[in-house]
Amino acid sequence: xxxxxxxxxxxxxxxxxxxxxxxxxxxxxxxxxxxxxxxxxxxxxxxxxxxxxxxxxxxxxxxxxxxxxxxxxxxxxxxxxxxxxxxxxxxxxxxxxxxxxxxxxxxxxxxxxxx
Amino acid sequence: xxxxxxxxxxxxxxxxxxxxxxxxxxxxxxxxxxxxxxxxxxxxxxxxxxxxxxxxxxxxxxxxxxxxxxxxxxxxxxxxxxxxxxxxxxxxxxxxxxxxxxxxxxxxxxxxxxxx
Numbered sequence: 639x640x641x642x643x644x645x646x647x648x649x650x651x652x653x654x655x656x657x658x659x660x661x662x663x664x665x666x667x668x669x670x671x672x673x674x675x676x677x678x679x680x681x682x683x684x685x686x687x688x689x690x691x692x693x694x695x696x697x698x699x700x701x702x703x704x705x706x707x708x709x710x711x712x713x714x715x716x717x718x719x720x721x722x723x724x725x726x727x728x729x730x731x732x733x734x735x736x737x738x739x740x741x742x743x744x745x746x747x748x749x750x751x752x753x
Numbered sequence: 754x755x756x757x758x759x760x761x762x763x764x765x766x767x768x769x770x771x772x773x774x775x776x777x778x779x780x781x782x783x784x785x786x787x788x789x790x791x792x793x794x795x796x797x798x799x800x801x802x803x804x805x806x807x808x809x810x811x812x813x814x815x816x817x818x819x820x821x822x823x824x825x826x827x828x829x830x831x832x833x834x835x836x837x838x839x840x841x842x843x844x845x846x847x848x849x850x851x852x853x854x855x856x857x858x859x860x861x862x863x864x865x866x867x868x869x
Contacts, residue, residue: 681843681860727796740809745795
């Protein structure tokens with residue numbers, strides 16, 4: 639049972655336009671969400687996060703929106719650049735008794751930004 | 754500051770063999786987590802070690818095990834390899850343990866394991 643779903647395996651966008659990557663989750667206990675970016679032959683790198691007490695977090699060209707009632711979050715990249723071409727993973731976590739927060743990842747969306 | 758390093762980068766084994774993967778975290782980081790990435794399943798959490806103790810464990814069979822040394826370096830072992838174990842194994846380290854919430858995880862480049 640997939641608790642974090644990225645229903646679009648790939649997305650193609652023109653340079654300068656907006657890229658919108660979507661993520662849905664089913665576990666209402668999730669209270670912290672992150673986006674990671676992964677280039678081929680490299681490990682994922684942290685991009686941006688959002689706590690469930692917020693509905694928006696912005697960092698430069700990247701903005702994450704959280705809709706708790708719909709259990710949906712999205713990552714907006716504006717403007718998109720060819721260097722943004724990568725696989726984007728959505729991840730979610732909830733507090734655990736051990737004190738750390740075991741993450742659940744989506745399967746990723748491959749973003750291609752055309753020059 | 755050096756990043757997370759993983760060795761080897763590529764490995765080919767045959768079914769039934771065992772394998773040990775190594776991860777050196779960023780200096781000062783005490784938490785090391787392991788993940789398996791496959792095309793069909795995305796990233797799946799294997800386990801986390803903090804100060805030489807396994808703190809959290811994902812839903813993987815007992816053939817997958819790990820340990821952490823006093824210098825925070827970690828090893829992951831997979832015994833009796835199966836074809837389905839072919840995957841990219843990623844290691845991530847963080848200072849205080851946990852995931853996000855201000856304790857960002859830094860990932861290594863991964864070890865690509867192929868089981869024939």
